[in-house]
Every structure is written in structure tokens, then in C-alpha cells.
Amino acid sequence: MLNLQCCVLILTTHLKRKCQCRPEDCIDLLDEMGTLMNLSKVENPAAEFTSKYLREREHYILIRVIQEENSEATCYESLLEDLEKHYPDLTDRLQQLSAKTHRRDQWKKGSLQRRAQPHTSNQLRNRTTSKSKRSSEFKNIPK
Structure with a gap:
């Protein structure tokens, strides 16, 4: 109870001490439905009240x-022993959360790589398309 x-x-800080985590560990909470509370992302944890993020008696x-x-990917690991025994669905949920940030990271890398490529192929395609549009316009003019 907290x-x-x-x-x-x-x-x-209290949870880290009670659960024997290292001070440098980043921790968070997951509710029984699998929703991440995002306490680790609170911008000013010294000023924000916990009651803003957590509900009583949960x-x-x-x-x-x-x-x-070297990545924006995040992995989530349960610190509850036998999580799958107590909350079988949450094991999958943690994997989904971890995979979601990994996919988002891969997508960002892919979009950066696409931006870095020269646009000549797109420019060439646009020119070709506009020429074919013009030629089709001329074909429809009555003589």
C-alpha cells in the first residue's frame, strides 16, 4: 500500500528501495489491464503528484x-516474480509494448533513410506523368 x-x-525512489532496484534503474507501473502508467516519462517528477497518474485501491x-x-526502442521487464502465473495476459502485453517501441524506432530510421535518398526518381516520375497528361490533353482536342 502506498x-x-x-x-x-x-x-x-521508495519503490526502488523497497524492491531492491538499483538507484539508476528506470521503473514504471503497469495496471492490471496492461496500461502503462508512464511515470518514467513525467517531465517534473519532483513536482507532479502521483495521484494524477494512479488511482486509489488499484x-x-x-x-x-x-x-x-543508440536507439529509441524501449524494453519493458516485469519485476514481479511469476508474472505469467498471477497475470497471464500481462506477459504478452509487455512484449507488445516493447515491440511497439521497437517498430516505431525502425520506422523512424526508415523514414530518415528515405529522406536522405535523392529525389531524382520522384522528379523523373513527375515529369513523365506531366508529359503524358499534356499529350493526352492534346489527343482530346477536336480537329
């Missing part, structure tokens, strides 16, 4: 947020 009338920083699962180096 007091939600405290700032996010105090709550996360159960939450502590998770570790692992940011992959």
Missing part, C-alpha cells in the same frame, strides 16, 4: 524500463 498524495519522485505491477543504447 500513499498517492506524494510526488512521483518520492514514490519511485493494483499495479512494477516494471523496469530499459532504454536500448
Whole structure:
């Protein structure tokens, strides 16, 4: 049981200490439905109250947020032993959350690579299309 009338920083520091996490670990909470509470993304955890993000009398699962180096992909790992025993659906949900950020990271990399390519093929295609449009316009003119 926790007091939600405290700032996010105090709550996360308390959870890290109680659950024997390293101080540098990034943690977050997942509710029983699989919704990520995003406490790790709070911009000013020293000023924001926990009650803004969590509901009273609810159960939450502590998770570790692992940011992959040289990437925006994020992996989520449960810190509850036997998660699949207590919450069978949440194991899949954590994998989905991790895959979602991995796919988003790959998409961003792909779009950056597409932007870096020269636009000559698109420009050539546009010129060809506009020429064919003009020639078709001339074909429809009565003589």
C-alpha cells in the first residue's frame, strides 16, 4: 500500500528501495489491464503528484524500463516474480509494448533513410506523368 498524495519522485525512489532496484534503474507501473502508467516519462517528477497518474485501491505491477543504447526502442521487464502465473495476459502485453517501441524506432530510421535518398526518381516520375497528361490533353482536342 502506498500513499498517492506524494510526488512521483518520492514514490519511485521508495519503490526502488523497497524492491531492491538499483538507484539508476528506470521503473514504471503497469495496471492490471496492461496500461502503462508512464511515470518514467513525467517531465517534473519532483513536482507532479502521483495521484494524477494512479488511482486509489488499484493494483499495479512494477516494471523496469530499459532504454536500448543508440536507439529509441524501449524494453519493458516485469519485476514481479511469476508474472505469467498471477497475470497471464500481462506477459504478452509487455512484449507488445516493447515491440511497439521497437517498430516505431525502425520506422523512424526508415523514414530518415528515405529522406536522405535523392529525389531524382520522384522528379523523373513527375515529369513523365506531366508529359503524358499534356499529350493526352492534346489527343482530346477536336480537329
